[in-house]
Amino acid sequence: MTKLLQYRGRFAPSPTGPLHFGSLVTALASYLEAKSVSGQWLVRIEDLDPLREPPEATEKILSSLDAHGLSSDEPVRFQSHHHSDYQTATEQLLKACKAYRCSCSRKQLQAHQGRHPQHCRDGGSATKDQPFAIRFALSDEHCQWQDLLLGRQQQLVQAEIDDPVILRKEGFFAYQLAVVVDDMDQGITDVVRGSDLLDMTAQQLQIYRALNATPPNWLHIPVIVNEQGQKLSKQNHAPALDNCKPVENLFAALSALNQQPPQSLLCESVDNLLDWSRTHWNRRAVHLTSQ
Structure with a gap:
């Protein structure tokens, strides 16, 4: 009988600024996809480009994740160490x-x-x-x-x-290689990420094959956009998350993922909200947000 691999997912932000709402939606989706099947969820900091990374960004990202109850099941991995x-x-x-x-x-x-x-x-x-x-x-x-x-x-x-x-010519390793090597090394079985990265998948599949590795499953969710229709990003000056309002932020993220959370969750703790989210996570409902 073939032994099934335990689900291992990850969230891998670049430390170019603090966590914003679009990043929280992706982090929450990847977390719930893993936890709904009793899988492991890891955090990786993609600090490959020191020229674009404010020194305080990593600490702010990790603090935001912690404030929202999204804790890595293993020590945080830093690409700069690999x-x-x-x-x-x-x-x-x-x-x-x-x-x-x-x-x-x-x-x-x-x-x-x-x-x-x-x-x-x-x-x-x-x-x-x-x-x-x-x-x-x-x-x-x-x-x-x-x-x-x-x-x-x-x-x-x-x-x-x-x-x-x-x-790169400057001596920095690029995303397309590092993401494959990291996912291989960490035994990542499933990747949940924004659909803005969809176009990179075919290239990454060839890199996996060239390194004699099995690629993960991919699940691309719709990206969150601002009033101008632009993807929420640090480049577009998306505001940082308010860590003092984690329940409200998580509730809004669940709503953006079309999980239809009950209003009563706004009166609950972060832990209780995440417990409800894990139990009621519906991957199929996410697709309806882009219809």
Whole structure:
């Protein structure tokens, strides 16, 4: 008999500012999806880019999660502590000819419709004497997979044109590699994230295959938008959560996820509200918010 893996999910914010309502909705959805099946829920801080990360942001994010009763089942993982893991994966991909050095600028790539004028994928002119990024070498593919909320998904992947950077010229590891390595290392079985990341899935599937790993299940939820129809984000100046109103914030997040919480929950504690949420979590109802 095949032993089923225990559900292991995660919430992985970038510390570019304090937690806002859109982030809380994603965190709560991923938490409830895990806890509704007695799974584990982990927190990871994606601190890959120190140039964009205020020093106080991480503490503010973790304080907000704690105030809202969303506690990681394992010690918080920091990507900045795992550069050696990303380096090992990069070397593995280079050795397998699934990654390559690229010294092309964005301007050059745009001028050539995404093609590499220096023929980087073929060994080109990129040398260790000039700044270069390392890109993952995608294969042409009509990729299909099953999203747990959105159903059957299809994406066209174009080799060379879509090849993602996995190590930037500045020496920082990029999201597309780090997220795969982290999920592999932490044994993540299921990922709940915003639909703004949906387009990255097909590329990540190829990276998983190149690293001989099994990808997680994906569930993409609708993103929360402001009055202008823009995604709530730090770049769009989304206000920070008020940690003094966790019950109200969680109630609003449940409503945004179409869970139809009863008004009586507003008079309950954070723990009682989360208990109700775990018992009544309805993944299918979330999809109706985007209809």
